[in-house]
Amino acid sequence: MEAKNFKIGSVTNLTRQIYRLELEGSFTTSPVPGQFIHIKVDDRLFLRRPLSIAGYKNNILTLIFQVVGEGTKMLSNKKKGEVLNVIGPVGKGFPINKNWKNILAVGGGTGIAPLIFLIDYLSHSRTTFLYGARSRQYIAFTALPKGVNYIFATDDGSYGHKGLISKTTSDFLRKNEKPDVIYGGGPYELLKKIGELSEKHNIPAFVSMENRMACGMGLCYGCVTKIKSGSVWEYKRVCKDGPVFSTKEIIWE
Numbered sequence: 001m002e003a004k005n006f007k008i009g010s011v012t013n014l015t016r017q018i019y020r021l022e023l024e025g026s027f028t029t030s031p032v033p034g035q036f037i038h039i040k041v042d043d044r045l046f047l048r049r050p051l052s053i054a055g056y057k058n059n060i061l062t063l064i065f066q067v068v069g070e071g072t073k074m075l076s077n078k079k080k081g082e083v084l085n086v087i088g089p090v091g092k093g094f095p096i097n098k099n100w101k102n103i104l105a106v107g108g109g110t111g112i113a114p115l116i117f118l119i120d121y122l123s124h125s126r127t128t129f130l131y132g133a134r135s136r137q138y139i140a141f142t143a144l145p146k147g148v149n150y151i152f153a154t155d156d157g158s159y160g161h162k163g164l165i166s167k168t169t170s171d172f173l174r175k176n177e178k179p180d181v182i183y184g185g186g187p188y189e190l191l192k193k194i195g196e197l198s199e200k201h202n203i204p205a206f207v208s209m210e211n212r213m214a215c216g217m218g219l220c221y222g223c224v225t226k227i228k229s230g231s232v233w234e235y236k237r238v239c240k241d242g243p244v245f246s247t248k249e250i251i252w253e
Contacts, residue, residue, distance in 0.1 A: 001088060001089065001090055001217070002027060002028060002087070002088070002148055003085060003086070003087045004025055004027060004085070004086055004088075005025065005083050005084070005085055005086070006023035006024060006025035006061060006083070006084055006085075006086050007024045007025060007081060007082070007083050007084075007153060008021070008022070008023060008078055008079065008080050008081060008082045008083070008084065008178075009022040009023060009024045009025075009060060009080065010022045010080055010082070011075075011076065011077075011078055011079070013076075014064070014140040014141075014142055014143055015137060015138060015139060015140050015141070015214065016137040016138055016218040017066050017067045017068075017138075018064065018065070018066050018067075018110065018138065018140050019060065019064070019065055019066075019067070019075070019076050020054070020063070020064050020140075020143055021051075021062070021063040021064075021065065021075065021163055022061070022062055022063075022087065023060070023062075023063070023079075023084065024059060024060060024061075024062055025059060025061065026059045027088060027089060029089065030038060030056060030089075031051075031053050031056045031061075031088065031089035031117075032089070032093035032094075032121070033053075033093050033094050033096075033114055033118035033121045034052075034091070034092065034093030034094040034114050034118065034208055034243065034244040035053055035088070035089040035090060035091050035092070035113075035114075036050050036051060036052045036053055036088065036089070036090050036114075036135065036243060037050070037051055037053060037061070037063070037086045037087065037088035037090060038050050038088065038090055038091065038127070038213075038216035038217070039051055039063075039075075039084055039085070039086050039087075040084060040085040040086075041071045041072075041074050041075050041230075042071075042074050045070070045071055045074070047071075047201065047230075048087065048214050049071045049072065049075070050090075050213045050239070051063045051064075051065050051114045052064075052110075052111075052113040052114040052117075052185070052208065052243075053088075053089065053113070053117055054113040054114070054116045054117050054143070055116065055117050055120060056117070057120075058091075061086075062107070062117075063113070064110055064112070064113040064116070064140065064143055065110060066109065066110045068252045071094070072177070074167075074211070087217070090216060090217070090239060090240075091238075091239060091240065091242055091243050091244070092241070092242060092243070092244055093114075093208060093244055094118055094183055094206050094208075094244050095166040095215065095244075096121070096122070096242065097180075097181070099121070099180070100125065100128075100180035100181045101125050101126060101180060102125070102126050102177065102178075102179045102180045102184070103119075103122060103125045103126065103128070103179060103180065103183065104117065104127075104128050104130070104172075104173075104179035104180060104182045104203075104236070105119060105127060105128070105129045105130070105168070105182075105183045106129075106130045106132075106165060106169050106182060106183070106184045106185075106186075106190070106194055107129070107130070107131055107132070107184065107185045107186050108131075108132040108133070108165050108185075108186030108187055108190045109132075109133065109134075109138070109167075109187065110189070110227040111142070111184075111185035111186025111187065111208065111210065112131060112143075112185060113127065113185070114185050114187070114208045114244075115183060115184075115185050115208075115238060116128070116143060116144065116145060118183055119148055120145050123147070127148050127149065128148070128149045128150075128151065128172070128179070129144070129148050129149065129150050129151070130150075130151045130152075130153070130165055130168055130169050130172060131144075131150060131151070131152050131153075132152075132153045132155075132165025132166075132168070132190070133152075133153075133154055133155075133159075133163065133166060134154065134155045134156070135154050135155065135156045135158045135159070136154060136158040136159035137158075138154075139152065139154075139159060145178075146200060151165040151172065152167040153167070154166040162247070164190075165186075165190065166189070166190050166193035166194075169194070169197060169198060170193075173197055173201050178201060178203060180203075180204075181203065181204050181205065181206070182194055182197070182198055182203055182204070182205040182206075183205070183206055183207070184205065184206070184207040184208070184247075185207065185208040185210075185223070186210070187210070188209075188210070191250075192252045193205040194207055194247060195207070195247030195248075195250060195252060198247045198248070199247075199248070204245040204248075205206070205246070205248075206244055206245065206246055206247070207244065207245060207247055207250075208242075208243045208244050209225060209238045209242050209243045209244075209245060210243070211223040211224070211225060211236075211238040211243075213238070213239050216239050216243075217240065218239055218240030219239045221237060223237055223238040223239050224236060224237055224238070224249070225238055225242070225245075225250065226248055226251035226253070227241075227245065227249045227250060227251065228248075228250075228251060233251050
């Protein structure tokens with residue numbers, strides 16, 4: 001993990017309030033899928049903003065984010081050529097096993113970002129990507145890798161299946177060949193459902209948690225989640241011990 005200055009290559013509005021940010025620069029250690037960066041958006045903001053890495057290739061760092069507050073609004077208005085200070089790569093990524101050939105990725109909202117990076121990384125595997133969003137307007141079609149079997153679900157039924165992607169995931173596992181592994185990203189309730197399905201179907205599953213962060217470096221313990229530890233439990237820091245955890249480790253609340 002290191003602090004580096006990256007130059008903005010582009011800021012692109014992909015769909016409703018969802019943007020792709022490409023930064024030009026390099027880390028001493030290349031990021032792996034599931035890691036994130038902690039970005040200083042503006043001197044007027046005290047806290048940095050954590051953003052999952054959606055890609056890293058040829059010294060181009062790709063991020064996907066949704067405008068939800070002051071920080072991300074400022075970020076969406078940045079211009080090509082501006083310089084941003086970035087701390088990264090932070091955290092632990094998704095475990096990868098060469099014997100896992102049949103991959104199921106399940107993402108909701110901007111939780112798809114680390115999964116996009118992962119799918120590019122696992123180009124040799126057969127991947128089905130279940131993608132959930134509020135409506136068609138929130139699906140970042142142009143950010144999705146090619147050569148993947150996509151299944152969509154929207155809350156309002158405007159594209160793909162109608163309803164939550166967790167329901168679509170449950171139906172998929174009931175009707176299709178069991179995947180070797182499930183990777184997930186998105187809202188807490190979706191990740192919790194992935195954990196339930198993992199246990200029910202006896203499939204290993206790993207999810208990227210999205211707890212709110214302050215320091216982003218493991219010092220403040222503001223982003224902890226309950227993790228099993230033998231017959232008891234302990235708090236683990238999502239920023240440093242995660243953000244990726246096995247669903248079997250997590251105590252869901």
